[in-house]
Each structure stands twice: as structure tokens, then as C-alpha cells.
Amino acid sequence: MTDHAHDLRAVREATDRLLSATRKLNDEDLARPSRLPGWSRGHVVAHLSRNADALVNVLQGRPMYADSETRERDIERGAPRPKAEQLADLADSAARFADTASAPADWSRTVTLRNGVTDSASRIPFRRRVEVELHHVDLGIGYELEDLPDEFVTREIDFLTERFAGHSDVVSTEVVADDGRSWSTGGGAEGAPVVVRGSAGELLGWLCGRRDGSALTVDGGPLPALPPL
Template sequence: MTSPAHDAELLKSATERLLDAAAKLDPATLSGPSQLPGWTRGHVLAHLARNADALVNVLAGRPMYAGAEARDGDIERDADRSPEAHLDDLRTTAERLDAAFAEETDASWQRTVELRNGVTDLAASLPFRRWIEIELHHVDLGVGYGLQDLPGSFVDRELENMAKRFSGHPGVPEAIELRVEDGRVLHTGAAPGSTPDGPVIISGNPTALVGWLTGRTTGSGLSARGSLPALPAL
């Protein structure tokens, strides 16, 4: 059984792995392209630092970001910093967020908070949301930490999370049945039974499914009846 406090502890471990990787980056590597189109590795690290600040804002009842332009501008401003500046910013902001998590109580975790674009969720969701950011963007750095290195417990939860995210999504008109090699069956996209020819059945291991659902792969390692559906950008 998970809890936000337990997620915060798992997040600490993931953050330390990321910091260890960031400490090995030189200026040339930082300025090189990440696996996210249009972003260098410096952009990825800058985003992670500013995201930590944004989640502190959310917990304090403030807007997550001043606005989309301010969010993007802050990332551009910070992307070209030195490795030392990136590392210090990442560590300091992570510690600040961890301290904010530690101040939460069983009752306060259950309050509703507002994220970007009017999205709301329980405060209890934030440690896992941050864990997603850390793990997937660590992969996006392209410095030797791949999808296959993601912790199994994280992969299982992110698979369920992504299936839920695309369930009923207007950008996914197909009914999709995800058949996990461990025997689980998850439904996403349009409601089961809503597609005349039946659901698109996609089979594979949890990591391959997560890679596709999060846009980190085009579906390598998966088998499907016909073409894989196009998924909305995250």
C-alpha cells in the first residue's frame, strides 16, 4: 500500500540517481540534444528545477507557474548555465520540495490543489507526479539511463496512471486493450464496446507499454492487431 510520504521517500532515491548523473555532465554534453525534440540536456535539467519550485507553489496555494510564457522563458533562461549551477539548482530545489512534503499531514494531503491549465488533484498525488518527472526526464537526458533502468514499482504504477490518463480522452477515439505479459489487462481510450470492430489489442511487457504510452518510443517491443493508435502529446 503506497502513501504520499512513502512516495516522497522513493522520490528521494530517484532524485539522487539523477543528481549523480547530472554531476558527471560537462558543458559540451549539457549543451547537446536531449531525447526531447528541441531541448538540450540543459533544458531538461532547468525544467526539473523549475518544476520543483512550481510544486512548492502548488502546496502553498499559489499558481503553479506565472503563466505558460513565464514557464517557458524560465527554462530558456536557465538552460545554458554551467554544470555546477545546474547541479546546485537541482539539489537546492529538490531539498526545498522535500521539506514542503515533510510539512504535510494525513489531513492536508487530502486537500484539492490546482496544477497547470486548471487541472486539479489531491495534494497526495504530488510526490508521485514529481517522481514521474524525475524518472522520465532522467531517461530523456540520454546519458545511459534508459527505460529498462526504471524501477519495476514505478513502471507498474505509471502504466496504470497512463491508462487512466488516456481513458475517455477525446484525442484517443479507439478503444484500446493493453495486455501485459504478467496477465494484467488494462483498458484505455474509448469505452470498451464502443468500437465496432472491437478494441485495438496491444500486448507487451510493462516497460515497453510505458515507453509507448509516454511517447518515449514508437512502440518497439509491442505487438498489436494492426497499427498502433496515435496518442496525444503529453
């Protein structure tokens, strides 16, 4: 069962790590490319700020974003701002999310995200945690998948393997971590089943599109090509 209070504490800790790391950057650092194609580090930070506000909208029953064009325009407009403005926005938007998510509420209710996707309100703090943790890695400033808390890595692998379970483009796949943990995914595509093995960090990187899977070993066939998230 999802513990939204635990996840909210974890979001605060992840946000503190992110803010501490980004304070060491300067304007030139923020303007340099991130690990996300076409995005500078400033784009990543601007996205994180707007995502916090978008999740406040979700929790308060409003549309997550006005529309895709507005979302993209806000990120583009925010990306080139100087460091002081960027980090103030990042901290302030994170505080607005924390305040909203800390208010008494029916956490069992269903909320609507982008593109009509629905989820339990109790999952929203973890969704925010995913944004903060993975985009911290995307900044390319020394925080890597291997630095992510193990509990977070396990839960995100749980989520991603469940998301791809039965997918029509993915053969039946067993995902096995070096420590023996395993997950099943895929199964909707024709083809022999495969077993993918590696460290939890490498497995997560492959599943979330941050790594190409070249550090993984595959038995039974080629490494499955995963659909975009």
C-alpha cells in the same frame, strides 16, 4: 490509496540517482541535445529545477507558474548555465520541494496545477517522481525505461491508461504486459478493439510518448495513435 510518505521517499531516491548521474557530465555534455525535440540536456535539467519550485507553489496554495511565458522563459534562461550552477540549482530546488512536502499538512485537500487541472495533494510527490524518473531517461545518459523501478512503471501505466480511458480519439484498447498484467484504455473512438502487447517498459514508452511502439505487437488493428500528454 496514495501513500504520499512512500512517494516522497521514492522521490528522494530518484533524485539521488539523477544527481549522481548528472555529476558525471561536463558543460559540453549538458549542451548536447536531449531526447526531447528542441531541448538540450540543459533544458531538461533547468525544467526539473523549476518544476520542483512550481510544485512547492502548488503545495503552498500559489499558482504553479506565473504564466506559460514565464515558465518557458525560465527554462530557456537556465538551460545554458554551466554544470556547477545547473546542478546546484537542481539539488537546492529538490531540497526545497522535499522540505515543503515533508511538513505536516492536510494531504486530502485538493490542489490546482497548470491549466486548471486539480488533484489531491497526496498525489503531488508521485507527480514529482514522474518528472524526475522520465526526464532522467530523456537525458539519454544511460538510464533507460527498463531501469525504472517496476512499482513505478506499474503505477505510471495505471495513470496513463486511466487518462486515455474513454478518449474520443482512441479505440477500445487492452494493454497487456509480457508478465500477464493488463489494463484497459480508450473506448471513445469508433473502431474495432485492439490488444497491444509487450514488455512493461515498451508499453510505458508508448503510453508516455517516449517510444513509437514499433517493439509492441497489436492484434485487431493498427497501433492506436495516442493524444499528446
